[in-house]
Amino acid sequence: EAQVTQNPRYLITVTGKKLTVTCSQNMNHEYMSWYRQDPGLGLRQIYYSMNVEVTDKGDVPEGYKVSRKEKRNFPLILESPSPNQTSLYFCASSVRDTYNEQFFGPGTRLTVL
Amino acid sequence: DAKTTQPNSMESNEEEPVHLPCNHSTISGTDYIHWYRQLPSQGPEYVIHGLTSNVNNRMASLAIAEDRKSSTLILHRATLRDAAVYYCIRVTGANNLFFGTGTRLTVIP
Numbered sequence: 001e002a003q004v005t006q007n008p009r010y011l012i013t014v015t016g017k018k019l020t021v022t023c024s025q026n027m028n029h030e031y032m033s034w035y036r037q038d039p040g041l042g043l044r045q046i047y048y049s050m051n052v053e054v055t056d057k058g059d060v061p062e063g064y065k066v067s068r069k070e071k072r073n074f075p076l077i078l079e080s081p082s083p084n085q086t087s088l089y090f091c092a093s094s095v096r097d098t099y100n101e102q103f104f105g106p107g108t109r110l111t112v113l
Numbered sequence: 114d115a116k117t118t119q120p121n122s123m124e125s126n127e128e129e130p131v132h133l134p135c136n137h138s139t140i141s142g143t144d145y146i147h148w149y150r151q152l153p154s155q156g157p158e159y160v161i162h163g164l165t166s167n168v169n170n171r172m173a174s175l176a177i178a179e180d181r182k183s184s185t186l187i188l189h190r191a192t193l194r195d196a197a198v199y200y201c202i203r204v205t206g207a208n209n210l211f212f213g214t215g216t217r218l219t220v221i222p
Binding site for chain 2: 098
């Protein structure tokens with residue numbers, strides 16, 4: 001089944017403790033992206049990747065890192081999480097870019113205490 | 114500004130057509146209009162997209178105004194499973210998508 005998977009689905013952590021949220025797609029897509037969703041703000045893009053080893057900032061990149069060493073994986077790294085990063089995170093992928101249909105993962109709900 | 118304007122919420126009776134409006138008055142000639150929807154507790158799901166002409170697919174129809182400053186997503190027969198938040202998005206480049214806050218559609222049995 002073609003899908004985007006994220007792990008973990010739920011995470012509660014404390015301020016400053018490094019964490020990684022994994023994202024993987026099995027559709028051989030070139031484009032991958034991370035979004036966060038907050039009440040009243042909709043979805044905002046954090047980082048995106050047009051292909052392996054090519055990443056760039058979205059609208060709200062502060063406090064996040066990403067890497068794209070393999071085509072299928074695009075992990076989101078929070079080196080020193082803070083409470084304002086408490087949010088619902090979505091990973092997405094598409095064949096080539098945002099002009100194409102994006103497939104979204106199920107989401108990761110992160111709480112930083 | 115790549116933002117679009119949508120009503121916060123709409124209601125529809127089950128099995129009736131639904132017309133979800135979107136205003137994108139500052140759209141440029143190469144910008145696409147995409148629609149996604151988000152069902153409760155799920156990630157967004159692609160619905161349809163278009164550039165100038167009206168578009169149809171198995172999920173919905175997209176009617177784009179002649180001046181392209183507005184568009185309407187049409188669900189021909191609303192079902193309870195169509196209850197979701199619908200996002201109208203102006204795609205201005207190959208790299209990012211700005212979702213906005215969308216329209217919450219309630220379907221009344």
